[in-house]
Amino acid sequence: MGMQGRVAGRRLGVTAVALLVLGALLGCVGGLGGYFFMPTKFVPGGHMRPTLATESSVTFNLLTIKVNRGDVVLFDAAAWGEQHQSVERVVAVGGDHISYTPGDRTLTLNGQPLDEPYVLNGDPVAGSPAFDVRVPRGRLFVLGDNRGNSADSRFRFEFSQSGTVPLSDVNGTMVDEGDPLLVGLRSGALVGVAVLCAGALLGAVSLRLRRRAAATAVHPAYAGLVPPPGT
Structure with missing residues:
Protein backbone atom coordinates (compact mmCIF):
# COMPACT_ATOMS: atom_id res chain seq x y z
CA MET A 1 0.00 0.00 0.00
CA PHE A 37 -0.14 42.16 -29.10
CA MET A 38 -3.64 41.84 -30.59
CA PRO A 39 -5.71 44.00 -28.24
CA THR A 40 -9.32 44.99 -28.74
CA LYS A 41 -9.76 48.75 -28.75
CA PHE A 42 -12.80 51.01 -28.66
CA VAL A 43 -13.27 53.20 -31.75
CA PRO A 44 -15.51 56.23 -31.08
CA GLY A 45 -17.53 57.99 -33.75
CA GLY A 46 -18.95 56.75 -37.03
CA HIS A 47 -16.34 57.88 -39.54
CA MET A 48 -15.54 54.27 -40.48
CA ARG A 49 -19.09 53.18 -41.21
CA PRO A 50 -20.17 50.81 -42.67
CA THR A 51 -16.99 48.80 -42.05
CA LEU A 52 -17.08 49.65 -38.34
CA ALA A 53 -20.31 50.44 -36.55
CA THR A 54 -20.50 53.66 -34.55
CA GLU A 55 -18.56 53.28 -31.30
CA SER A 56 -17.48 49.71 -31.98
CA SER A 57 -14.70 47.53 -30.60
CA VAL A 58 -11.97 46.45 -33.00
CA THR A 59 -8.97 44.13 -32.71
CA PHE A 60 -5.60 45.34 -34.02
CA ASN A 61 -2.37 43.48 -34.71
CA LEU A 62 0.37 45.55 -33.07
CA LEU A 63 3.12 43.43 -34.66
CA THR A 64 2.31 44.60 -38.18
CA ILE A 65 5.41 44.55 -40.36
CA LYS A 66 3.99 45.92 -43.62
CA VAL A 67 1.09 48.27 -44.32
CA ASN A 68 -0.75 47.89 -47.61
CA ARG A 69 -3.37 49.89 -49.46
CA GLY A 70 -6.80 49.01 -48.11
CA ASP A 71 -5.59 48.25 -44.58
CA VAL A 72 -7.48 49.82 -41.70
CA VAL A 73 -4.80 51.15 -39.36
CA LEU A 74 -4.49 52.39 -35.80
CA PHE A 75 -2.03 55.31 -35.68
CA ASP A 76 -0.78 58.16 -33.54
CA ALA A 77 -2.44 61.37 -34.77
CA ALA A 78 0.43 63.57 -33.56
CA ALA A 79 1.27 64.41 -37.19
CA TRP A 80 -2.13 66.10 -37.34
CA GLY A 81 -1.47 68.04 -34.15
CA GLU A 82 -3.67 65.79 -32.02
CA GLN A 83 -2.80 63.80 -28.91
CA HIS A 84 -4.69 60.56 -29.44
CA GLN A 85 -4.82 57.47 -31.60
CA SER A 86 -7.00 57.40 -34.68
CA VAL A 87 -8.35 54.78 -37.06
CA GLU A 88 -8.52 55.30 -40.83
CA ARG A 89 -8.12 53.30 -44.04
CA VAL A 90 -4.95 53.49 -46.11
CA VAL A 91 -5.80 54.49 -49.67
CA ALA A 92 -2.31 55.42 -50.87
CA VAL A 93 1.24 54.64 -49.78
CA GLY A 94 4.61 56.26 -50.39
CA GLY A 95 5.16 57.02 -54.08
CA ASP A 96 1.46 56.84 -55.01
CA HIS A 97 -0.36 59.67 -56.76
CA ILE A 98 -3.85 60.14 -55.31
CA SER A 99 -6.24 62.86 -56.50
CA TYR A 100 -9.82 64.01 -56.80
CA THR A 101 -11.35 66.45 -59.25
CA PRO A 102 -14.84 67.80 -58.42
CA GLY A 103 -17.38 66.13 -60.65
CA ASP A 104 -15.54 62.79 -60.75
CA ARG A 105 -17.37 59.83 -59.21
CA THR A 106 -14.24 58.21 -57.80
CA LEU A 107 -10.79 59.10 -56.55
CA THR A 108 -7.92 58.58 -58.96
CA LEU A 109 -4.94 56.44 -57.89
CA ASN A 110 -1.88 56.44 -60.13
CA GLY A 111 -3.98 57.56 -63.08
CA GLN A 112 -6.74 54.98 -62.64
CA PRO A 113 -10.20 55.23 -61.00
CA LEU A 114 -9.99 53.77 -57.48
CA ASP A 115 -12.52 51.04 -56.76
CA GLU A 116 -13.66 51.31 -53.12
CA PRO A 117 -16.52 48.88 -52.40
CA TYR A 118 -16.18 49.48 -48.65
CA VAL A 119 -17.30 53.15 -48.55
CA LEU A 120 -20.64 54.20 -47.09
CA ASN A 121 -23.50 54.33 -49.61
CA GLY A 122 -21.05 53.53 -52.39
CA ASP A 123 -19.98 57.20 -52.46
CA PRO A 124 -16.18 57.57 -52.21
CA VAL A 125 -16.19 61.33 -52.88
CA ALA A 126 -18.90 62.47 -50.44
CA GLY A 127 -17.96 65.83 -48.94
CA SER A 128 -14.53 65.72 -50.53
CA PRO A 129 -12.61 68.84 -51.57
CA ALA A 130 -10.35 68.79 -54.61
CA PHE A 131 -6.84 67.49 -53.93
CA ASP A 132 -3.82 66.22 -55.81
CA VAL A 133 -1.18 64.47 -53.73
CA ARG A 134 2.03 62.64 -54.46
CA VAL A 135 2.45 60.67 -51.24
CA PRO A 136 5.97 61.12 -49.79
CA ARG A 137 8.04 58.02 -49.18
CA GLY A 138 7.48 56.54 -45.75
CA ARG A 139 4.06 58.18 -45.37
CA LEU A 140 0.40 57.21 -45.87
CA PHE A 141 -2.69 58.97 -47.21
CA VAL A 142 -5.61 57.79 -45.07
CA LEU A 143 -9.37 58.26 -45.34
CA GLY A 144 -12.47 57.19 -43.43
CA ASP A 145 -14.99 54.89 -45.06
CA ASN A 146 -17.77 57.35 -44.22
CA ARG A 147 -16.38 60.02 -46.54
CA GLY A 148 -19.09 62.55 -45.73
CA ASN A 149 -18.16 62.51 -42.02
CA SER A 150 -14.44 61.95 -41.67
CA ALA A 151 -11.73 64.47 -40.77
CA ASP A 152 -9.00 62.58 -42.59
CA SER A 153 -6.01 63.34 -44.84
CA ARG A 154 -8.18 65.45 -47.19
CA PHE A 155 -8.48 68.10 -44.48
CA ARG A 156 -5.02 67.91 -42.86
CA PHE A 157 -2.81 69.66 -45.40
CA GLU A 158 -1.99 72.52 -43.03
CA PHE A 159 -0.76 70.13 -40.33
CA SER A 160 1.44 67.64 -42.19
CA GLN A 161 2.98 66.80 -45.55
CA SER A 162 0.05 66.59 -47.98
CA GLY A 163 -2.19 65.55 -45.10
CA THR A 164 -0.32 62.26 -44.73
CA VAL A 165 0.81 60.41 -41.62
CA PRO A 166 4.22 58.80 -41.12
CA LEU A 167 4.36 55.05 -41.55
CA SER A 168 6.33 54.97 -38.30
CA ASP A 169 3.27 56.33 -36.43
CA VAL A 170 1.19 53.28 -37.34
CA ASN A 171 0.68 51.11 -34.27
CA GLY A 172 -1.27 48.26 -35.84
CA THR A 173 -3.63 47.02 -38.51
CA MET A 174 -7.20 45.83 -38.03
CA VAL A 175 -7.66 42.09 -37.63
CA ASP A 176 -10.91 40.29 -38.40
CA GLU A 177 -12.38 38.49 -35.37
CA GLY A 178 -12.34 35.28 -37.39
CA ASP A 179 -8.64 35.58 -38.28
CA PRO A 180 -7.10 32.09 -37.79
CA LEU A 181 -4.04 33.44 -35.96
Missing part, protein backbone atom coordinates in the same frame (compact mmCIF):
# COMPACT_ATOMS: atom_id res chain seq x y z
CA GLY A 2 2.73 2.41 0.98
CA MET A 3 4.92 1.60 -2.04
CA GLN A 4 1.93 1.72 -4.40
CA GLY A 5 0.91 5.10 -2.95
CA ARG A 6 4.41 6.47 -3.41
CA VAL A 7 4.64 5.21 -7.02
CA ALA A 8 1.16 6.51 -7.90
CA GLY A 9 1.88 9.84 -6.25
CA ARG A 10 5.22 10.16 -8.05
CA ARG A 11 3.71 9.44 -11.45
CA LEU A 12 0.89 11.89 -10.88
CA GLY A 13 3.43 14.45 -9.70
CA VAL A 14 5.48 14.12 -12.89
CA THR A 15 2.32 14.45 -14.97
CA ALA A 16 1.24 17.46 -12.92
CA VAL A 17 4.59 19.22 -13.50
CA ALA A 18 4.37 18.52 -17.25
CA LEU A 19 0.84 19.93 -17.38
CA LEU A 20 1.83 23.01 -15.40
CA VAL A 21 4.74 23.71 -17.75
CA LEU A 22 2.59 23.13 -20.85
CA GLY A 23 -0.24 25.26 -19.46
CA ALA A 24 2.13 28.09 -18.62
CA LEU A 25 3.60 28.04 -22.13
CA LEU A 26 0.20 28.00 -23.80
CA GLY A 27 -1.10 30.71 -21.49
CA CYS A 28 1.89 32.98 -22.01
CA VAL A 29 2.11 32.59 -25.79
CA GLY A 30 -1.64 32.74 -26.30
CA GLY A 31 -2.17 35.54 -23.80
CA LEU A 32 0.65 37.75 -25.05
CA GLY A 33 -0.06 37.11 -28.71
CA GLY A 34 -3.84 37.06 -28.60
CA TYR A 35 -4.51 39.82 -26.09
CA PHE A 36 -1.40 41.95 -25.51
CA LEU A 182 -6.14 35.51 -33.56
CA VAL A 183 -8.56 32.64 -32.91
CA GLY A 184 -5.68 30.20 -32.44
CA LEU A 185 -3.79 32.40 -29.99
CA ARG A 186 -6.81 33.28 -27.87
CA SER A 187 -7.97 29.67 -27.88
CA GLY A 188 -4.47 28.64 -26.84
CA ALA A 189 -4.63 31.02 -23.90
CA LEU A 190 -7.91 29.50 -22.73
CA VAL A 191 -6.59 25.97 -23.18
CA GLY A 192 -3.49 26.98 -21.23
CA VAL A 193 -5.62 28.07 -18.28
CA ALA A 194 -7.51 24.77 -18.37
CA VAL A 195 -4.27 22.78 -18.52
CA LEU A 196 -2.85 24.77 -15.59
CA CYS A 197 -5.94 23.95 -13.53
CA ALA A 198 -5.63 20.26 -14.43
CA GLY A 199 -1.95 20.30 -13.47
CA ALA A 200 -2.71 21.95 -10.15
CA LEU A 201 -5.43 19.40 -9.42
CA LEU A 202 -3.18 16.45 -10.24
CA GLY A 203 -0.43 18.01 -8.15
CA ALA A 204 -2.75 18.19 -5.15
CA VAL A 205 -3.82 14.56 -5.63
CA SER A 206 -0.17 13.50 -6.00
CA LEU A 207 0.79 15.25 -2.77
CA ARG A 208 -2.12 13.65 -0.92
CA LEU A 209 -1.18 10.16 -2.12
CA ARG A 210 2.44 10.58 -1.19
CA ARG A 211 1.58 11.87 2.25
CA ARG A 212 -0.79 8.95 2.80
CA ALA A 213 1.88 6.50 1.63
CA ALA A 214 4.43 8.05 3.97
CA ALA A 215 2.04 7.81 6.92
CA THR A 216 1.35 4.10 6.33
CA ALA A 217 4.90 3.09 5.45
CA VAL A 218 6.73 0.77 7.92
CA HIS A 219 10.32 1.52 8.84
CA PRO A 220 12.60 -1.48 7.99
CA ALA A 221 13.84 -1.71 11.59
CA TYR A 222 10.33 -2.58 12.75
CA ALA A 223 9.33 -4.81 9.83
CA GLY A 224 9.74 -8.03 11.88
CA LEU A 225 7.54 -6.72 14.70
CA VAL A 226 4.54 -6.31 12.48
CA PRO A 227 2.45 -9.47 12.25
CA PRO A 228 1.66 -10.57 8.72
CA PRO A 229 -1.86 -10.03 7.45
CA GLY A 230 -4.36 -12.76 8.49
CA THR A 231 -2.60 -13.76 11.75
